Amino acid sequence: xxxxLDRPDAGPAADRILVDAARAxxxxxxxxxxxRYRAPVVRLAYRLTHDADEAKDIAQDSFLxxxxxxxxxxxxxxxxRWLFVIARNASLDAIRRRRRAATLVTNEGNVVLEPGPxxxxxxxxxxxxxxxxxxxxxxxxxxxLELYYLTGLRYREIAVELEIPIGxxxxxxxxxxxxxxxELDVPEALAA
Numbered sequence: 586x587x588x589x590l591d592r593p594d595a596g597p598a599a600d601r602i603l604v605d606a607a608r609a610x611x612x613x614x615x616x617x618x619x620x621r622y623r624a625p626v627v628r629l630a631y632r633l634t635h636d637a638d639e640a641k642d643i644a645q646d647s648f649l650x651x652x653x654x655x656x657x658x659x660x661x662x663x664x665x666r667w668l669f670v671i672a673r674n675a676s677l678d679a680i681r682r683r684r685r686a687a688t689l690v691t692n693e694g695n696v697v698l699e700p701g702p703x704x705x706x707x708x709x710x711x712x713x714x715x716x717x718x719x720x721x722x723x724x725x726x727x728x729x730l731e732l733y734y735l736t737g738l739r740y741r742e743i744a745v746e747l748e749i750p751i752g753x754x755x756x757x758x759x760x761x762x763x764x765x766x767x768e769l770d771v772p773e774a775l776a777a
Contacts, residue, residue, distance in 0.1 A: 596745050600664035608655050615655075619648050622665065626672045628737040633676040634683075643679050647672040665746050666728060669736050718768040726761035729754055 600621075606614035626647055630640035650671050651658075658667055719727055725747075732738045732746060740758075744751040 597663050597665070597748055601660055604655065604658060604660065604664055607652075615652060618664070618668075622668055623648075625665075625736045625738060626668065629669060629672050629735050630676045630679075632735065632737065633673065634679060639679060639683075640676075643672065643675050646679075647675045650675060663728075663746055665736075666731070669731060673731075673735055714769060715765075718765050721768060722761055722764060726757050726764065729757040730761050733758055 600618065603614045603618050607618065623644060626644040627640050630643035630647070631637060634640055634643065647668065651668050654671070658664065719730070722730070728747060729743055732743045733740075738746065740751050740754045743754045747754070
């Protein structure tokens with residue numbers, strides 16, 4: 586049984602068993618989850634921060650947050666998605682801290698100010714539009730997009746994680762992209 590749980594492709598059923606064991610106090614079960622998801626969480630953090638060292642720190646912070654919140658996890662949902670949301674939030678927190686700390690940037694003795702209020706407002710408005718468009722997607726479309734783009738999972742890995750056929754993953758991603766383009770009024774030529 587343990588060999589099945591240790592396999593990286595064991596899937597959501599094995600995750601549920603490991604989470605239950607971790608909730609019951611098994612540190613080994615949680616370590617197995619960490620081993621299974623360390624690389625995807627680091628990839629997600631790196632994609633958001635573009636800093637390898639910071640991505641490793643964020644991954645560690647994400648697993649610590651997940652361990653502390655195991656009681657909040659709903660077993661009827663995929664553990665990976667829950668963990669990736671925690672990692673995404675930890676990454677965004679780190680980015681916010683970095684931006685606050687770098688209000689002034691020096692460049693060869695010259696002081697360069699951060700973007701002005703107008704540019705920040707435009708960026709925030711665009712981010713809100715994208716977030717709202719993502720939230721408007723059906724959960725199955727949103728799930729596959731997050732797993733594909735934010736965590737870097739391949740179609741086959743997403744199919745295993747969500748326990749759906751690979752063809753369904755491809756269809757969901759294609760339809761989700763189309764709906765996002767329509768929602769955001771992005772011409773198809775620019776979206777490619």
